[in-house]
Amino acid sequence: MTKVIDFYFDFISPYSxxxxxxxxxxxxxxxxxxxYKPILLGGLHNLAGITAPALIKSKKNYLVEDCEMIAxxxxxxxxxxxxxxxNSLKLMRGLLIVKDEIKKEYIDKFxxxxxxxxxxxxDEKNTTNVINELKVDGVHFxxxxxxxxxxxxxxxxxxxxFDKKIFGAPTFVVNNKIFWGQxxxxxxxxxxxx
Amino acid sequence: MTKVIDFYFDFISPYSxxxxxxxxxxxxxxxxxxxYKPILLGGLHNLAGITAPALIKSKKNYLVEDCEMIAxxxxxxxxxxxxxxxNSLKLMRGLLIVKDEIKKEYIDKFxxxxxxxxxxxxDEKNTTNVINELKVDGVHFxxxxxxxxxxxxxxxxxxxxFDKKIFGAPTFVVNNKIFWGQxxxxxxxxxxxx
Numbered sequence: 524m525t526k527v528i529d530f531y532f533d534f535i536s537p538y539s540x541x542x543x544x545x546x547x548x549x550x551x552x553x554x555x556x557x558x559y560k561p562i563l564l565g566g567l568h569n570l571a572g573i574t575a576p577a578l579i580k581s582k583k584n585y586l587v588e589d590c591e592m593i594a595x596x597x598x599x600x601x602x603x604x605x606x607x608x609x610n611s612l613k614l615m616r617g618l619l620i621v622k623d624e625i626k627k628e629y630i631d632k633f634x635x636x637x638x639x640x641x642x643x644x645x646d647e648k649n650t651t652n653v654i655n656e657l658k659v660d661g662v663h664f665x666x667x668x669x670x671x672x673x674x675x676x677x678x679x680x681x682x683x684x685f686d687k688k689i690f691g692a693p694t695f696v697v698n699n700k701i702f703w704g705q706x707x708x709x710x711x712x713x714x715x716x717x
Numbered sequence: 718m719t720k721v722i723d724f725y726f727d728f729i730s731p732y733s734x735x736x737x738x739x740x741x742x743x744x745x746x747x748x749x750x751x752x753y754k755p756i757l758l759g760g761l762h763n764l765a766g767i768t769a770p771a772l773i774k775s776k777k778n779y780l781v782e783d784c785e786m787i788a789x790x791x792x793x794x795x796x797x798x799x800x801x802x803x804n805s806l807k808l809m810r811g812l813l814i815v816k817d818e819i820k821k822e823y824i825d826k827f828x829x830x831x832x833x834x835x836x837x838x839x840d841e842k843n844t845t846n847v848i849n850e851l852k853v854d855g856v857h858f859x860x861x862x863x864x865x866x867x868x869x870x871x872x873x874x875x876x877x878x879f880d881k882k883i884f885g886a887p888t889f890v891v892n893n894k895i896f897w898g899q900x901x902x903x904x905x906x907x908x909x910x911x
Binding site: 571573574579580584588685700703710 | 765766767768773774775776778779782783786790879882883884894895897900901904
């Protein structure tokens with residue numbers, strides 16, 4: 524059995540960004556296998572009957588300070604995006620249709636664009652700029668993310684996550700055990716190593 | 718200025734219990750001042766527009782495993798109460814009306830009764846047993862928790878917490894900074910020590 528830590532994420536989630544950066548650092552030092560699992564967090568919340576923290580005033584205020592505190596602790600460059608939240612549907616669908624060999628870079632670029640460079644990714648011009656940096660053809664990209672099969676695939680992946688009892692992002696899964704939140708990365712690593 | 722870590726809690730919250738046990742251990746080794754701040758978590762959630770995790774199926778399932786995992790990590794004896802959630806109103810009001818010199822023991826006893834001894838505290842007989850162990854007169858106790866001024870005091874304390882932008886339990890406050898969740902105890906300690 525090849526062990527792996529499944530990492531469920533959505534670009535819209537600041538804690539997913541922080542977890543992603545921690546994973547990148549961990550992988551520089553240790554041979555630990557992570558598998559990135561895109562989901563639509565809004566869709567997952569709907570399935571679970573959860574109101575996103577971004578939509579609860581007191582939680583949203585806290586969220587900003589909390590993320591900055593965690594970023595500082597782990598030496599992660601981080602800027603809470605001024606346009607938060609946005610609809611991450613196109614960005615997540617996009618990840619499903621780009622070629623396998625650029626998926627890693629796509630993830631890096633879009634996480635950084637939103638949570639480091641403070642770019643408004645609701646504005647399609649800005650999304651196109653990132654796409655172009657990845658040398659992905661824009662016309663092709665927007666055509667593909669609109670396809671019914673792309674829409675259905677993201678819905679399917681999100682439903683599959685929910686069926687595994689996942690209800691938020693980031694979530695780590697190791698040995699079928701669920702670890703919710705970037706705070707639980709250490710516990711997931713313990714499970715992986717034991 | 719005397720520094721202190723304010724600890725907002727409700728007996729109904731398993732993470733408050735875990736935080737309480739960690740605090741007890743910390744205080745055995747270090748001279749750190751904690752001030753226990755009772756609130757009604759249900760009331761606080763109402764003020765903040767938050768649905769309790771206990772009322773969201775997927776979150777509640779996760780909650781049990783997550784608490785057990787944390788208890789294990791910190792060597793805390795813990796049994797997820799079979800009768801969860803219950804209404805903690807009487808227990809929280811009771812803390813407000815018992816004499817100062819037994820408040821600490823009241824907190825210990827009720828946390829243990831619910832989160833270690835798995836006692837159904839919805840059943841008034843069981844609550845009375847704990848009260849008796851504390852040598853508090855039961856008749857007097859139940860009379861006092863029904864008083865309008867007791868009810869208003871708990872409402873006031875909960876409102877004051879909300880006014881400080883607190884929205885959950887446990888919450889630590891140091892230097893007017895809010896740290897939500899038992900996971901944030903270490904961050905609160907860092908703030909206290911620096």
